[in-house]
Amino acid sequence: MLGRVEWSVDGRPRAIGRRRERLLLGLLLLEMGRPLPMDRLIDLLSDEDERPRSRTDLYVDVCRLRASLRRGGCDESVRLVRSGSTYALTGDPQRVDLHRFTQLVYRAQRSTEPQEVSRLASSALAE
Known part of the structure; x- marks a missing residue:
């Protein structure tokens, strides 16, 4: 998407x-x-x-x-x-790149660990 x-x-x-x-x-x-x-x-x-x-x-x-x-x-x-x-x-929304992206961004916004934020943001952008 x-x-x-x-x-x-x-x-x-x-x-x-x-x-x-x-x-x-x-x-x-x-x-x-x-x-x-x-x-x-x-x-x-x-x-x-x-x-x-x-x-x-x-x-x-x-x-x-x-x-x-x-x-x-x-x-x-x-x-x-x-x-x-x-x-x-x-079906499973996680099979759709937009929904995976949104979920990763949501998780990154909630994380308090800078390394985790970076990892999640990088994964979201890779979608």
């Missing part, structure tokens, strides 16, 4: 799909485990240069993203789930 939206399985990069699918995945990864309302996702995925997006468009994007994840070998520990009028990506 600190760079391009990418994912890999066993160190091998996998294709995510079309631009909107990458955007959808990025949004879901930012909020890993937290449900995002469909209307909010539609707003965030809408492009000023195209017609207004609809729930049908979102359903298509979700189906395509799920298919990309399946084809790419995504295991069952990460799932794209719908609950009512929300979608969420479930």
Whole structure:
């Protein structure tokens, strides 16, 4: 999340799909485990240069993203789930570089040992 939206399985990069699918995945990864309302996702995925997006468009994007994840070998520990009028990506947030970075920075801010702060900050920047 600190760079391009990418994912890999066993160190091998996998294709995510079309631009909107990458955007959808990025949004879901930012909020890993937290449900995002469909209307909010539609707003965030809408492009000023195209017609207004609809729930049908979102359903298509979700189906395509799920298919990309399946084809790419995504295991069952990460799932794209719908609950009512929300979608969420479930799984371990520590598999996402942004969440690892945030956790390392948080730990560095709480540490009172200068060497530990330096180690944690260096690890965060390496993410």
